[in-house]
Amino acid sequence: MFGAEKTLTQGIDDLCMQAIKLVREGARILLLSDRSASAERLPIPMAMATGAVHHALVDAGLRTLAGLAVEAGDCRDIHHAAVLIGYGAGAVCPWLALETGRSLAPAGTDAADAERKMMKSLDAGLAKVMSKMGISVVDSYRGAHLFDILGLHSSVVARCFYGTPAPLSGVGFAEVERQLRHTWTPGEAAASADLPDYGWVRFRKADVSEPHAWQPPTVKALQSVVGSARNVPQPTDPAGAFAIYTRDVIARDPAVLRDLLEIRPAGPELALNDVETPANLCKRFVASAMSLGSLSPEAHQTITAAMNMLGGRSNTGEGGEDSAVYRVHPESAERVDAGGGMSLAARSGGGAAVAEAAVEAPAVHVNLNNKIKQIASGRFGVTAEYLVHAEEIEIKVAQGAKPGEGGQLPGHKVSGLIARLRHAQPGVALISPPPHHDIYSIEDLAQLIYDLKRVNPKAAIGVKLVSGCGVGTVAAGVAKAYADYIVIAGNTGGTGAAALSSIKYAGNPWELGLAEAQQVLMQNGMRGRVRLRTDGGLATARDILIAALLGADEYAFGTAVLVVLGCDMARQCHLNTCPTGIATQKPELRAKFRGKPEHVVRFFEQLSGICSICWLVMGCLRLRRRLGARTCWSRFGSMGILICSRCWRGCRMGRAGLWVCEIHSRLRGHRSMKLGLRQL
Known part of the structure; x- marks a missing residue:
């Protein structure tokens, strides 16, 4: 004291x-x-x-x-x-x-x-x-x-937390002391018999509560745009409604690192024909890995059908999938909801496999076959048949929302169908060992990539990494191990199978990890070997533009897709009591699921349309430059047109004011970066 x-x-x-x-x-x-x-x-x-x-x-x-x-x-x-x-x-x-x-x-x-x-x-x-x-x-x-330390000035780190990686600067001793004195000033806080709920886990309306990225007004606004909101007619002008939703999200108080950045034009406005078309942009969109088990069969299949209709990709998650989707099955090829909203497994008699012969790789994509198959430490549901029907195979080394932990599926979510798909017993909790119990070195990872390429030579092999200090070095090792793409997962979002204690104080913003991976790969001449994908709280066209400017080729959406399907952010996914039928295995709750593939398709079409317009206004061209055998953005990885626009909560930090800019100049290695901080 x-x-x-x-x-x-x-x-x-x-x-x-x-x-x-x-x-x-x-x-x-x-x-x-x-x-x-x-x-x-x-x-x-x-x-x-x-x-x-x-x-x-x-x-x-x-x-x-x-x-x-x-x-x-x-x-x-x-x-x-x-x-x-x-x-x-x-x-x-x-x-x-x-x-x-x-x-x-x-x-x-x-x-x-x-x-x-x-x-x-x-x-x-x-x-x-x-x-x-x-x-x-x-x-x-x-x-x-x-x-890792985020948001503390280097003077505080050097004095009190020496040797800890701190890629961003932030508040210093003066700001901490000011808060201390405010807290201990007599009469500042009214006495209360009850402890207040600050909304640390769930959204609360109180003025003192923590703001959430997905607050009820935001959720309702997005669902109204796509037509999944309860008792709300679909708007006559979807593009205008989506623009209003985007504006409201951008206007919120800073909640994530990219909220402190603004994009400035790279040149004069372009003609519409010079920018990438929305249809091509949709091919870059991915539905994040969410397993059948953490999600209900209806929700999982709806996402798969929507992404296949759109030309994008969906990810099985680490729980495998029903082999019935690999068969020539006329019913599944027509509509995902042809069975009255019931899952394909349920319509075929409680999950019994269809008797027709399996198709050969590559997969003949009927509506319900996920293009991306994920494998993780537990290997739940991973078979040779599962792998040969993939266009991409993703090795889950880490999960952004809870790095260092394996997958977790509570026993009460392991129904008969889920147990059969994962080769387990109903009611028994399924926990994957943490990745460091399975892959000890880049050599081990390279061997796994080699083995997967032998099983399915036509599939692209990807590795999912978590954003953190030093992820660039790991990404370089993954590229040397002959991976085809790398996923940089951020700390936002969550999972329908994890305990609440697993997703707090874990992971870093994807903005940091993506920028570091991009620059390390560039500096080592390996950027052309891999595609970069980012994942974690993406919700607007602005998020996509910033991710592209930081180096991402592809963009994965998880929470936003679930919100589009009707998720009301009840924050009880792990309890198997989801009131919207999305993250539950209970039949009576699954019957409440109201999502349709058209809702997801409508969301991504609006998103891609606004992205094209933004590229036009910002003077960024379409895909026209070649990097090895892969195409890339003409402004791909161009962080020079990002500027820092505001400080956290309006805090004036003096010399610490360049704290957001430090990460860009460090990782990119260019002293001539035109990054600045506006004074509020």
Whole structure:
């Protein structure tokens, strides 16, 4: 803690000097505590205090002489505890969280039992966090700095979190101190008997709640455009309605990194014939990997049918698919909903395979055959037949929304059909091992790619990577392993099979990973070997344009497609209780599914139309330049026409104001980048 008359930096300096002095005088355990914090004695954020003291002792050569324990009132969840341990703490006491748990215990119950449950949850959560990195003991995790930092100024990183990758700058000591003083100013916050719900998981209407990318008005606006909204007629002017939806999304407060960027014209406006047609653009669109199991059969098949109608591609996810779609089946070739909305497996007698002979590779694409087949560590549903009917085979090394974890399908979502497709037992949870238990090196990955090419020589082989610091080096290794395309998955979005604790504090924005992969591949002369695809929260034409300017050839949509089909973002996918019949296996809920392939087709047609117009206005040409055997955008990877337009929440950061620009100049390696920051 530090006195109200001092600054935060002075308080950290005093704390470090005091810690060094105590250890030199013989102290063997240091306890950092904020229990006595007050308006006169402000608390230093415990993560900053722990990291600063840890490195001060290391620099003084004293760290091995003393242990470090913390009593942290700002430690409220698993990630907070993991950060404290990861930056040097040997023991963590989340005293305020424990006291809160005791106070909320129901009347007539043992308050200590609530505290024990919280401690058990923290222990289990910390074990899960460590397992993502392949670590089995806390001693190996302590002080390991296994984090990326986003949004902190380099001065804070160097002082408190030394050695941690921080590709972006951001708020500094002054901004953190200002927030501390505001929090502890008497009378600023009204007393409340109940803890507020800030909308950390689900959307809440309160003014203090966290904004969400997919808020109810946004969801309804998009569904109204495509015709899937309840009790709302389809608009007479779909293009105008979609433009209004796009404008509202762009006008929101900054929520993701690309919201801080603006696109400036690369040249004079072009003629309509000079830009790529919407039909060609649709071929670049991909429906993200969402398995049959996390989604209902109806939702999964509707997405497949829509992408095949559009000329795009859909992805099976890692759960396999019914081999019945590979047979010559007249019913499935006509309409996906020919069976009254029931799945093909259900119409064929509870999932029995059709008896006709299988077609040979490449697949004869009837309506329900996914062009992209995904495989992951668990190999659920992966057979030779499955692989030979693919146009693309995607190796799932990581998932952007929960990197370091394998796939998870709760037992209550493993129905008889899902169990048959995955060669498992109904009701048994299916968990893929994390990828690092399966692929230990680029050589292992190269061998897997080679084996898949032997099974299906005509299929393109792709590798799905998660956006993170250093992903460019990994992408270069993947290109050397003879992959045909690379997916850079961002941290937004989620999955219908993951626990909520798996998708928080995980992954980086795809903007960072995509830019790094693009530039590393360019610098090493390997960009022409692979296609780059990005995935993670794409929803508008502006998102596509920014992804293209950062280097992406293709664009994958997950959440947006589900919203188009009727998803209302209930945030209960993992519970098997989806009220719209999209992410559930319960027949009574599946009957509520109202999505149609036409809804998805309409969404992508509107999206591609606006993209073409934007390229026209921005002076960006159609596909006309050749790179090896592949075509690419004429402004492909041209980050020079991106400018940083605004700061987070209007924060004035002085020298830190170029924090968004740093990533571009670093990764691209050009000092002449014309990137600037507008003053608000």
